[in-house]
Amino acid sequence: MRFARRLDAVPPYLFAELERKLVEKRAAGVDVISLGIGDPDLPTPEAVIEALIAGARDASTHQYPTNHGSQELREAAVGFYRERFGVELDPGSEVVPALGGKEAVGHIALALLDPGDVALAPDPGYPPYTSGPLFANAEVHYLPLDEENAFLPDLDLIPGETLERANVLYLNYPNNPTGAVVQSGYFERAVEFARANSLVVVHDNAYSEICFDGYRAPSFLETPGAKEVGVEIFSPSKGWNMTGWRSGLVAGNAEVVERYRQLKTNLDSGMFEAVQRATVAALTTARDFPREMSEVYRRRRDLVVEALAAIGLEVAPPKATPYFWVRVPEGHTSESFTELVLEQAGVLVSPGPAYGPSGEGFFRISLTVPDERLEEAVRRIETSLRSGIITA
Ligand SMILES: Cc1ncc(COP(=O)(O)O)c(C=O)c1O
DSSP, X not given: OOOOGGGTTSOOOHHHHHHHHHHHHHHTTOXXXXXXXXXXXXXXXXXXXXXXXXXXXXXXXXXXXXXXXXXXXXXXXXXXXXXXXXOXXXXXXXXXXXXXXXXXXXXXXXXXXXXXXXXXXXXXXXTHHHHHHHHTTOEEEEEEOOGGXXXXXXXXXXXXXXXXXXXXXXXXXXXXXXXXXXOTTHHHHHHHHHHHHTOEXXXXXXXXXXXXXXXXXXXXGGSTTHHHHEEEEEOSTTTTTOGGGOOXXXXXXXXXXXXXXXXXXXXXXXXXXXXHHHHHHHHTTTTTHHHHHHHHHHHXXXXXXXXXXXXXXXXXXXXXXXXXXXXXXXXXXXXXXXXXXXXXXXXXXEEGGGGOGGGTTEEEXXXXXXXXXXXXXXXXXXXXHHTTSSOO
């Protein structure tokens, strides 16, 4: 058998690798606590579940949906963007459903990139910013996110020759994996830069609804001129505990929205109408649910900040996202530290380089586990450190 080479160009999907290790350990009888994957542990809000049930019982949802999405879903998305972000969208041309943010991140690359083109992708970053462009036979130019730059890419460092071939700039704030939030003026600079260099900005807004301490994350589309140069991918996955539902939106520039939709008419047949109705319920009836989730993550975040400080790992509490991006103790690499934590403490954390080369020296903790498991995980790491098995 012969297979297409495009899959070989992509490193093994990080979470598949973590999942494999987890299954292996658990099969060996180890009670592993996984802080590796950002998958909310709490249930989807009741109103969303009810809408799905009612939708599934209505036989009119049982046929092929359209890739445009229902009028009701597009109107709900428009209403949400207006009330939450003060952004006006045309429901007919500026918003379209996606089967989750991940699908949109990957497929938008196929709609925008030709072989030899360049995609500019944050490093560390969500892995599909790399795999999507590679599947399009394009190249990826990494934009390092450094602590000194508040984890914002320095666009002036991109070489001219690369910029000439670049067509897509992925951005993601609040950011996975660093937990960073956008600084004022940065989106404005990105719009100006995209205009000057004919780039399409794809802003991945997967985390705007998980915010703490009064911080409210903006939409990229709030930025003047944003709709001229790009789109935003929005997802209810994290804010409404809907990772399993495969629901999302692409909103903004009408031409990009249409090209993405056109691509998808050839690949999928749209989002199950009952899931569309459930998404409407999330964006309307359950609009405030993410605030409750943010409070849960805030509590867990504070618990972890304190515990990490007690073992000598100082971290600034993130203002958004359920993630901590933590420097490994002196003398360790990301890999050696995560291996050791798994072996000695039975706790799985994500090694930084899994998100790109600039992740070396860091690991990521996800707060998407129940409080008592999180406390137990931190206690176990602390015990290993105190006993000298792991040295900080
Ligand atoms: C930055 C980022 N974008 C997009 C997603 C995808 O979310 P979904 O496909 O569930 O909407 C995730 C999920 O972890 C993410 O971290």
